[in-house]
Amino acid sequence: MRDSVRHSRAVMLSALLVFAACRPQPSPAPAPSNRPTAIVEARDATRVAMAAANAAFPSGWRFQVGAPATQAEHGMVVSNSRLASEAGIEILKAGGNAVDAAVATGFALAVTHPTAGNIGGGGFMNIRMADGRSMTLDYRETAPLAAMRDMYVGANGKLTNKSTVGHLASGVPGSVAGMSEALKKYGTMTLAQVMAPAIRLAEQGFMVDSQFSRGIEGGRRAITPFQGKALFFPGDSAVKPGTRLVQDDLARTLKLIAAQGPKAFYEGSIADSLVAEEQRGGGIITKEDLRRYKPEWRTPIKATYRGYTLLAMPPSSSGGITMTETLNILENFAPLPPAGSVKYAHLLAESYRRAFMDRNTKLGDPAFVKNPLNALTSKSYAKVLAAQIDLNHASKTPAFDTKAEGMETTHYSVVDAMGDAVATTTTLNGGYGSGVWVRGGGFFMNNEMDDFAAQPGTPNMFGLVQGEANSIRPGKRMLSAMDPTIVLDPQGKLLMVTGAAGGPTIITATTEVILDVIEHHMMLADAMRAPRLHHQSLPDTLRYEANGMSAATVDSLRAMGHAVAPNRGGLANVNSILRVPGGWHGVNEPRSAGGAVGY
Ligand code: DON
Numbered sequence: 256m257r258d259s260v261r262h263s264r265a266v267m268l269s270a271l272l273v274f275a276a277c278r279p280q281p282s283p284a285p286a287p288s289n290r291p292t293a294i295v296e297a298r299d300a301t302r303v304a305m306a307a308a309n310a311a312f313p314s315g316w317r318f319q320v321g322a323p324a325t326q327a328e329h330g331m332v333v334s335n336s337r338l339a340s341e342a343g344i345e346i347l348k349a350g351g352n353a354v355d356a357a358v359a360t361g362f363a364l365a366v367t368h369p370t371a372g373n374i375g376g377g378g379f380m381n382i383r384m385a386d387g388r389s390m391t392l393d394y395r396e397t398a399p400l401a402a403m404r405d406m407y408v409g410a411n412g413k414l415t416n417k418s419t420v421g422h423l424a425s426g427v428p429g430s431v432a433g434m435s436e437a438l439k440k441y442g443t444m445t446l447a448q449v450m451a452p453a454i455r456l457a458e459q460g461f462m463v464d465s466q467f468s469r470g471i472e473g474g475r476r477a478i479t480p481f482q483g484k485a486l487f488f489p490g491d492s493a494v495k496p497g498t499r500l501v502q503d504d505l506a507r508t509l510k511l512i513a514a515q516g517p518k519a520f521y522e523g524s525i526a527d528s529l530v531a532e533e534q535r536g537g538g539i540i541t542k543e544d545l546r547r548y549k550p551e552w553r554t555p556i557k558a559t560y561r562g563y564t565l566l567a568m569p570p571s572s573s574g575g576i577t578m579t580e581t582l583n584i585l586e587n588f589a590p591l592p593p594a595g596s597v598k599y600a601h602l603l604a605e606s607y608r609r610a611f612m613d614r615n616t617k618l619g620d621p622a623f624v625k626n627p628l629n630a631l632t633s634k635s636y637a638k639v640l641a642a643q644i645d646l647n648h649a650s651k652t653p654a655f656d657t658k659a660e661g662m663e664t665t666h667y668s669v670v671d672a673m674g675d676a677v678a679t680t681t682t683l684n685g686g687y688g689s690g691v692w693v694r695g696g697g698f699f700m701n702n703e704m705d706d707f708a709a710q711p712g713t714p715n716m717f718g719l720v721q722g723e724a725n726s727i728r729p730g731k732r733m734l735s736a737m738d739p740t741i742v743l744d745p746q747g748k749l750l751m752v753t754g755a756a757g758g759p760t761i762i763t764a765t766t767e768v769i770l771d772v773i774e775h776h777m778m779l780a781d782a783m784r785a786p787r788l789h790h791q792s793l794p795d796t797l798r799y800e801a802n803g804m805s806a807a808t809v810d811s812l813r814a815m816g817h818a819v820a821p822n823r824g825g826l827a828n829v830n831s832i833l834r835v836p837g838g839w840h841g842v843n844e845p846r847s848a849g850g851a852v853g854y
Contacts (some may be wrong), residue, residue, distance in 0.1 A: 310771075310781035311595060315802045318784035324833075324840035327853020331841040332360055333830040334667035335756075337850025338461055339363035339372065340843075342452035343669055344852045346444070353675035354382060354441040355449050358434045360667050361679060362453035365430075366505060367461055369487075369699060370470050370686045371665035371756065374508070374520070375529075376701040377429035378681030379568050380437050381555060381739040383749065385674035389741070394433020394550040395571045395732040396426025396703045401539040404727050407709040418709045419716055420477070422538030424689035424702035426733060428529075430681060431512060431520040433550040440552075450513040457509055457697075460501035466848040468496045474687040483692030483699060504697025521545045528695040536691060547730075555741075556632060558582055561589055562745035563773050567738055569628070570621045573614045574738025576631050577762045580610035583637030584644075585770075594775045594785060597811040598646070600804070604790040604797045604817060605644045607763055608652060611792035614762075619724035620732040626724075649816035652795040663687075664756030666739060668832045670839055676752045676832075678739030680761070685716065706733035717758035720793040736761045742769055750834050751779075757827030763789045764827030772833060779833040783842045787826040798822045 310320040325331070330353070332343035342363035343356035351359070357380065364372025377396040383389045407418040417423045435446060442449065471478070472493040479488055486502065487494055494500055511519040519525050526545045533540045556575030558565040560582045567575030584606040585591060592598035618626050630636055643650070664682035682701070683689075689702035708721035715721070717736075725734040738761050739754035753768055755761040764787050771782035786803025790796070797812060801821040804812075812819050825846030832851075833840045841851030 309776045310778070310785060312784070312786065313595065313803065313805045313808075316786055317802065318845060320781050320784070322780045322784060322845070324778070324780040324842045325851035325853050326835070326838060326840055328838040329672040329854050330356070330670055331832050331839040331851065331853040332356055332667065332669050333832055333841040333843050333849070333851040334360055334364060334368075335665045335828065335830065335843065335847065335849040336364055336368040336372065337852065338367045338456060339667070340850040340852040342456070343667075344854055345452050346449055347671055348854060349448075351444050351449065351671075352442065352673065353669045353671040353677045354437055355444045356671065357667065357669045357677035357679050358438045358442060359449040359452055360669065361430070361434050361681060362450050362509065363456060364665055364667070364681070365698065366453050366456045366502060368665060370474060371663040371682055373428075373681060373683050373688070373699065373701065374430050374512075375425070375428050375693065375698045376681060376683040376688060377426065377703065378433060378679060379572055379735070379737050379739055380433065381566060381568060381678040381741055381754075382437065382441055383566060383676045383741045384441065385749075389555055389566050391553050391555045391568055392433055392437050392550055393553055393571055393732070394429035394436070395735060396429050396701055397544075397548065398426055398704065398707070398727055398729055398731050398733070399539045399544045400541065400729045402704070402727050402729050405710070406727065407704070414710050414713055418705040418707070419685060419689070419702045421689055422533055422536030422691050422700075424704050425538060425540060425691065425700040426703040427540055427544045427548050428701065429548060429550055431517050432548055435517040436550045446516060447513040450509055454506055454509045454513060457502040457506035460499040463494050463496055463498045463500050465496045468493050470686075477685065477687040477690035478692070481690050481692045482694050483687070483690070502697055504695055506697075508696050508698065521548060525696055529693050532691065532693045532696070532700075538691070556628070558632065560586055560773065563750070564743040564747065565769070566741040566743070568740070570618055570626045570734070571732035572735040572737050573618045574736055574762055574765070575740075576618060576626070576628060577610045577614045577736070578738055578740070578766050579632045580613060580637060581606045581762075581766055583632065583634055584609060584641045586634075587638060587641035589774070591770070591774050594771060594777070595804075595808075597808050600788055600797065600799075600808065600812055601646070601649070601815060601817070602644070603763075603767070603788055605650060607790040608650065608792045608795075609640045609643075611759070611790070612652065615720060615792060616722040617724055619734055623728055623731045624724045647815060651816075652792050664737065664758075664761070664828075666754040666756055666828070666830050668752040668754065668830050668841075670749070670752060670832050674749050676741050676749050678741055678752045678754045680737040680739045680754045680756065682737065682756065703733055706735060714793070718794055719759055719791065738762055738765050740765055740769065742773065748834070751831065753829060753831035755827045755829040759791045760787075760789045760827040763787070763791075764829050768829050768831060779831055779840045779842050783829060783831060784845050789822070789826050796820050798826065800826050
């Protein structure tokens with residue numbers, strides 16, 4: 256009975272999504288709408304009621320079903336900083352496309368969200384133009400030329416903390432090269448135009464709010480040993496809410512990039528400041544490392560799930576392969592048990608476990624490692640793995656302890672009025688990266704070297720236990736979990752733009768939000784609020800968000816043999832957009848701060 260109700264809802268929803276897909280593309284902004292408003296509103300209302308009925312959260316869960324999304328007709332930007340989302344919208348309204356807006360948002364995040372927004376880190380961009388062209392850009396950091404396989408192993412054979420803290424922890428930054436390259440190839444505006452909002456925010460300052468201030472206080476341990484202390488901890492306290500934060504050095508740096516292009520960063524005076532900073536603190540990044548840095552265009556991983564197509568990130572990120580492998584396994588059990596059920600949690604855990612086992616041992620930078628991409632993403636391989644799953648009992652992987660540390664990355668999603676879409680994830684790795692702040696440059700450096708298997712077999716800061724495929728080599732990109740993803744509906748039309756921060760939980764949270772929409776037929780706002788689960792094979796523990804599963808569900812999973820543990824904080828940080836009749840829904844992560852801004 257329940258299944259048939261779910262099925263008929265699914266059919267109705269699909270019909271409405273087809274309606275959405277068939278609606279005329281909105282013309283570039285700000286065009287008056289000629290949609291038959293009453294009909295659209297009636298259909299919206301039906302769909303909202305229908306989809307809201309598909310979400311049910313356990314009692315005691317921090318969120319309620321039925322929360323609103325930001326709705327807009329033309330374009331949408333969703334990021335972890337409202338000011339940065341507004342920067343993107345400013346560019347869309349000025350006639351820019353989604354790539355222009357994404358680059359504007361990326362540079363603005365470097366000013367307003369310095370825990371993860373950056374020019375001293377790297378990232379991945381997934382672009383799909385409305386005409387169907389689809390590509391990804393890898394601007395992941397690389398290991399410096401002087402890096403060595405065992406550079407973080409101490410004389411006693413134990414891993415040191417140098418891959419996470421201080422000057423040795425940084426890979427060669429890719430963000431400036433990556434954002435400039437994306438703009439050059441697929442944008443319509445100049446760097447100076449799209450960087451104008453970021454430069455304004457750095458030069459004129461912005462009002463610090465309590466969230467920003469708390470974030471800086473949370474980064475005290477990372478920031479205060481280095482030169483960023485003077486700016487972010489005046490008089491030794493974190494910048495206070497209500498203060499206008501002006502960043503003169505960063506403004507100068509951004510203006511140089513806007514005027515001279517990425518050369519200013521990789522060969523000019525910014526490179527000089529960066530290398531001088533490295534030399535002062537025993538770092539190894541040289542002018543040669545910077546001069547050689549190149550972002551790489553790559554073909555997206557194309558997954559299919561029950562008629563939907565997912566365009567996702569290929570190596571040097573593991574995100575696309577691991578998500579595809581998971582979905583391929585799950586497809587063998589479709590239609591899946593209801594969200595929140597014991598059976599669903601078990602299937603997710605067992606699928607993640609298998610996909611992460613491959614991820615942690617077989618993947619690495621394609622310039623150095625042959626990734627078995629076709630094998631791992633094939634439906635026939637998934638069938639074999641699915642057949643190994645016992646529906647009543649958990650399987651086992653050897654246990655390791657995990658270390659938890661403050662960590663930050665940031666994902667943003669952008670669509671424009673033409674239907675171009677950009678999903679971008681960027682990071683310094685840990686919150687405020689290595690803590691090192693480039694004097695004169697005004698920005699933090701990443702601690703991305705920790706994403707390598709610094710000692711294969713020993714867990715990294717995310718508890719990931721990885722093998723030789725991801726060991727350190729000069730010039731190599733460290734394996735990432737970042738997974739900016741674009742979902743197309745069964746008619747091939749753009750449906751969803753999403754992605755997350757949160758180390759390995761990026762993959763699981765992104766997968767779950769997508770499944771909640773396309774499999775469980777939830778509204779985006781509910782899908783984003785639904786309790787999340789995580790399993791990464793090692794440690795062999797199914798993590799859930801505290802109060803996100805009932806005690807009875809936890810007991811049942813334990814009885815099946817799962818080690819189950821609550822996560823005190825939330826799992827991952829997702830920012831998503833969904834196409835809906837009449838436009839877009841945008842939802843920023845309800846577990847943290849940010850802004851979904853549309854027009
Ligand atoms: O590339 C990766 O997988 C990590 N450097 C991502 C770090 C991250 O998401 C930290 N999070 N909140």
